[in-house]
Amino acid sequence: AQKITQTQPGMFVQEKEAVTLDCTYDTSDQSYGLFWYKQPSSGEMIFLIYQGSYDEQNATEGRYSLNFQKARKSANLVISASQLGDSAMYFCAMREGRWISASKIIFGSGTRLSIRP
Amino acid sequence: GAVVSQHPSWVICKSGTSVKIECRSLDFQATTMFWYRQFPKQSLMLMATSNEGSKATYEQGVEKDKFLINHASLTLSTLTVTSAHPEDSSFYICSARQRPNLNTEAFFGQGTRLTVV
Numbered sequence: 001a002q003k004i005t006q007t008q009p010g011m012f013v014q015e016k017e018a019v020t021l022d023c024t025y026d027t028s029d030q031s032y033g034l035f036w037y038k039q040p041s042s043g044e045m046i047f048l049i050y051q052g053s054y055d056e057q058n059a060t061e062g063r064y065s066l067n068f069q070k071a072r073k074s075a076n077l078v079i080s081a082s083q084l085g086d087s088a089m090y091f092c093a094m095r096e097g098r099w100i101s102a103s104k105i106i107f108g109s110g111t112r113l114s115i116r117p
Numbered sequence: 118g119a120v121v122s123q124h125p126s127w128v129i130c131k132s133g134t135s136v137k138i139e140c141r142s143l144d145f146q147a148t149t150m151f152w153y154r155q156f157p158k159q160s161l162m163l164m165a166t167s168n169e170g171s172k173a174t175y176e177q178g179v180e181k182d183k184f185l186i187n188h189a190s191l192t193l194s195t196l197t198v199t200s201a202h203p204e205d206s207s208f209y210i211c212s213a214r215q216r217p218n219l220n221t222e223a224f225f226g227q228g229t230r231l232t233v234v
Contacts, residue, residue: 035222035223037225042227043208043210043227043228043230044225044227044228045161045210045212045225045228047222047223047224047225050222091160091161095223104151104163104166105151105163105212105223106163107153107160107161107162108160109159109160110159110160
């Protein structure tokens with residue numbers, strides 16, 4: 001069984017500071033993928049970043065980077081220079097089976113990030 | 118990125134009636150679509166995996182006869198909540214993936230907020 005754990009229900013960060021959102025996962029699969037999604041109050045799910053289990057380098061997308069520590073089974077999201085618009089729910093998610101189109105994506109419980117001006 | 122359109126974005130229905138939610142991939146073919154349910158301030162819970170041309174695969178605890186899923190084409194999957202009751206009120210969101218490739222991002226619809234009165 002797979003499992004995603006986000007231990008921070010909520011976080012407050014000062015604008016322009018960097019923030020790290022924690023995520024640990026558990027899987028017996030060798031091939032898997034890790035995602036971070038942002039969900040603003042409107043409800044849409046916005047894809048932020050993806051890391052494959054075989055990717056040797058940490059993924060980066062603009063202000064977002066994923067600190068992937070495979071041995072520790074952690075995939076923390078780092079947001080640099082936070083902005084007021086970053087206030088939202090953030091979900092860590094995992095998919096097993098890189099080449100299987102029907103593999104499921106499951107989500108962690110989420111972290112509510114609030115940016116203070 | 119690819120676009121997934123979900124309709125309606127919100128619906129209010131009377132208890133005992135059925136409600137159909139559509140999920141369309143607008144600019145790609147989606148062999149697999151996923152239906153999630155999200156209660157307020159909670160995570161996304163996978164309900165079922167919808168495969169084009171075959172029966173959906175439901176997660177444990179999800180009533181197949183209550184939540185009917187049809188994936189009649191490569192661009193459309195529908196979720197019908199039959200004989201809806203107030204406890205079915207929730208945020209329903211679909212996601213779709215393109216055929217297997219290196220970019221395994223899942224694209225989400227805007228979600229449907231269902232209120233059963």
